[in-house]
Amino acid sequence: MTLDLDLVGRSYPPSAVYEVGRAAIAQFAAAIGADDPLHRDADAARAAGHPDVIAPPTFAIVVSLEAAFVVLSDPDVGLDFSRVVHGEQKFAHHRPIRVGDRLVATTTIDAVRSVAGNDLLTTRVDLSTEDGEPVCTATSMLVARGAA
Amino acid sequence: MTLDHGDVAVGTELPELVVRVTRADLVRYAGASGDFNPIHWSDRVATSVGLPGVIAHGMFTMALAARAVTAWSGDPAALVEYHVRFGRPVVVPDDDRGAEVTVRGKVGALLEGRRARVDLTVTSDGEKVLSLARATVQLR
Numbered sequence: 001m002t003l004d005l006d007l008v009g010r011s012y013p014p015s016a017v018y019e020v021g022r023a024a025i026a027q028f029a030a031a032i033g034a035d036d037p038l039h040r041d042a043d044a045a046r047a048a049g050h051p052d053v054i055a056p057p058t059f060a061i062v063v064s065l066e067a068a069f070v071v072l073s074d075p076d077v078g079l080d081f082s083r084v085v086h087g088e089q090k091f092a093h094h095r096p097i098r099v100g101d102r103l104v105a106t107t108t109i110d111a112v113r114s115v116a117g118n119d120l121l122t123t124r125v126d127l128s129t130e131d132g133e134p135v136c137t138a139t140s141m142l143v144a145r146g147a148a
Numbered sequence: 149m150t151l152d153h154g155d156v157a158v159g160t161e162l163p164e165l166v167v168r169v170t171r172a173d174l175v176r177y178a179g180a181s182g183d184f185n186p187i188h189w190s191d192r193v194a195t196s197v198g199l200p201g202v203i204a205h206g207m208f209t210m211a212l213a214a215r216a217v218t219a220w221s222g223d224p225a226a227l228v229e230y231h232v233r234f235g236r237p238v239v240v241p242d243d244d245r246g247a248e249v250t251v252r253g254k255v256g257a258l259l260e261g262r263r264a265r266v267d268l269t270v271t272s273d274g275e276k277v278l279s280l281a282r283a284t285v286q287l288r
Binding site: 024027028030031032033034036038039048050054056057058061062065066082085086087088089090091092093095096 | 224
């Protein structure tokens with residue numbers, strides 16, 4: 001095991017603000033083939049009770065995975081990035097991400113484990129608005145395959 | 149429009165979703181997501197790290213599987229929790245046919261707060277590509 005158990009609970013400073021744009025949501029929705037008008041049409045979104053266009057459920061990865069990279073670049077963690085694969089992903093949405101959101105990501109190391117020579121690193125990214133309203137909790141488990 | 153609590157029972161099956169994934173789709177997803185890892189577009193890099201070829205982003209497959217849930221519930225905002233384990237990669241050949249991803253879902257449990265847990269089975273080429281794929285949907 002190359003990961004230190006003391007890393008569990010380590011938290012990193014909040015990210016810079018990510019402003020959610022209309023084009024970014026439309027482009028992401030098109031890329032995954034999500035044709036729901038709530039991703040493109042502000043009137044349709046308002047009719048459904050949202051203040052504006054909302055993002056597809058996995059759009060949160062755009063902000064959260066980039067934020068989680070602070071862990072991989074932490075010298076105390078020292079994972080060999082070329083051997084890292086995405087093992088698991090979880091989203092808990094407190095409300096949908098929407099156009100105009102100014103999101104801040106705070107990353108915490110939730111768990112480290114070693115299984116069959118592989119290092120498993122679980123990071124939690126709490127996405128909230130600049131004003132502190134919780135939006136999404138994104139948990140990623142990364143696997144660094146052991147050099148067999 | 150979200151499903152009503154009374155319309156959903158344990159065992160309710162979602163309409164099957166079949167999606168064809170080509171290299172062009174992977175390039176488009178890379179651009180939209182910001183994940184430019186070359187294993188998702190370069191055979192040279194993919195095979196050099198021991199993969200059988202270019203593979204789809206796990207997060208792309210996760211997004212496709214979510215479409216089966218949101219199409220069924222009628223509301224992308226109703227998907228309040230979503231978890232997957234990436235079991236096996238979706239290998240995408242460099243041709244016009246690409247790879248086929250099939251998403252099946254079934255209501256596995258009714259939860260407190262008028263919610264339902266949907267258990268997803270996601271396969272490509274007959275093999276399960278996501279395991280422990282579960283979505284929680286808020287019902288009316």
